[in-house]
Amino acid sequence: MSTAERTSCVAIVVAAGRGTRAGGVLPKQYQPIGGEPVLRRTLRLFASHPDVTAVLAVIHSDDSGLFADTTRDLPKILAPAFGGATRQASVRAGLEALAALPGGAPDIVLIHDAARPYASPALLTRAAAAARVAAAAIPVLPVTDTVKTVDGAGRVTGTLDRALLRTVQTPQAFRFDALRAAHAATAAAGVETLTDDAAVMEWAGHHVTTFEGETTNVKLTTPEDMTRAAGPALADLPDLRTGTGFDVHAFGPGDHVMLGGVAVPHGFGLVGHSDADVGLHALTDAVLGALCDGDIGSHFPPSDPQWKGATSDRFLVHAVEKVRARGGRIAHLDLTLICEAPKVGPHREAIRAEIARITGVPASRISVKATTTEKLGFTGRREGVAALASATIRLPFEEEA
Incomplete structure (x- = not known):
């Protein structure tokens, strides 16, 4: 019987954060890359590894439904634990959940960030092996750039010896009992600002060893990270489509207009059944048009009282989710606002940024322009605002019905 067979090893995947820096309508761990949620890709890596006996995700208490959908049919997945206000609190909750398992706590625990979906099976093997010979071990990479210290004014105060520096990744590997005790000690002391579990072990007086990390084991943080992560999957989305949308709303009483999800001060409002956001309405129709799936009125009829006064981001979110449900991605959005006033440029x-937040599309792939009609027509007479939009999406190839 091998050491791996005699030693139980459970992975805790920390997935309780909101991931706001990544943009999008969902926390980043539930956003798709290559047609699969980030978290599912991460959990699948651990669940399929022979050294890992079970996988425990620590999630936000609001995400139970998302988690259930994300983990459907995956093996080795335990009921999730709910995270706390800090990363330390979330890991501590996971450790206590493992300690309460009917079969007893594991010998080894691997702690991994949900937003690192590209760790390799070989890295997991090295992590589990390292924890069998040390209480704490972490994957590291050498620093290749020169690193300097600076003061509050941005002046260089020193140059560090990069030969002594390493960047740190996950999964970090620990003897379960030692890590649980270290977390309990930091909690009792009110120390909640440590940024990884190695720091918790260091604080508790343990030595931490290292093993080789991977340059491909990147952490997804920003919208650009999400786009780059999804990039290799574009080849799997060969069906390129473009849709257009157009909308008009007249001015009425009010002190602002909604344009692209932003309240722009103005001497009038815009009249409509919802909040009359011409920009988001045009974008919604553009996305639906690219899908060949009707228009905004067929999905949200103005005759339905539930949409009276509704914020238009709900309509665009609906269209975006339809793209994702088809296994697709939005590649580009272009919006032109047509009016004499208010001035769009300052906004x-x-x-x-607001369209990026609503759609999960990086702002670098969103264009917003404004023009006038040289005082011609209803917009030229300052009677309302019009919007023209286009959406480019990519879908998996589908055979014609």
Whole structure:
């Protein structure tokens, strides 16, 4: 019987954060890359590894439904634990959940970030092996750039010896009892600002050893990270489609207009059954048009009282989710606002950022422009605002019905 067979090893995947820096309508761990949620890809890696006997995810208490959908049919997945206000609190909750298992706590625990979906099976093998000979071991990479210290004014105060420096990744590997005791000690002392579990062990007086990490084991943090992560999957989405949308709303009483999800101060409002956001309405129709799936009125009829006064981000989210449900991605959004007033330019970047937040599409793939009709027509007479939008999406190839 091998050491791996005699030693129980459970992975805790920390997935309780909100991931706001990544943008999107969902926490980053539930956003798709290559047609699969980040968290599922991460959990599948551990669940399929022969050294790992079970996998425990620590999730946000609001995400139970998302988690159930994400983990459907995956083996070795335990009922999730709910995280706390800090990463330390979340890991501690996972450790206590493992300690309460009917079969007893594991010998070894691997702690991994949900937002690192590209760790390799070989890295997991090295992690489990390291924990069999040390109480704490972490994957590291040498620092190749010169590193300097700076003061509050940005002036260089020193140059560090990069030969002594390493960047740190997960999974980090520990003897279960030692890590649980170290977390209990930091909690009792009110220390909640340590950024990884190795720091918890260091604080408790343990030595931490290292093993070789991987340059491909990147952590997804920003919208650009999500786009780059999904990049290799574009080849699997050969069906390239473009849709357009157009919308008009007249001015009425009010002190602001909604344009692209942003409240823009103005001497009038816009009249409509919902919040009359012409920009988001046009974008919604563009996405639905690319899907050949009707228009905004067929999905959200103005005759339905439930949509009276509704915020238009709900309509665009619905269209975006339809793209994802088809296994697709939005590659580009382009919005042109047509009016004499209010001036759009001062609000352009805020509008781009809000559309990025709503759709999960990086702002670098969102264009917002404005123009006038040279005082011609209803917009030229300052009677309302019009919007023209286009959406480019990629879908898996589907055979014609």
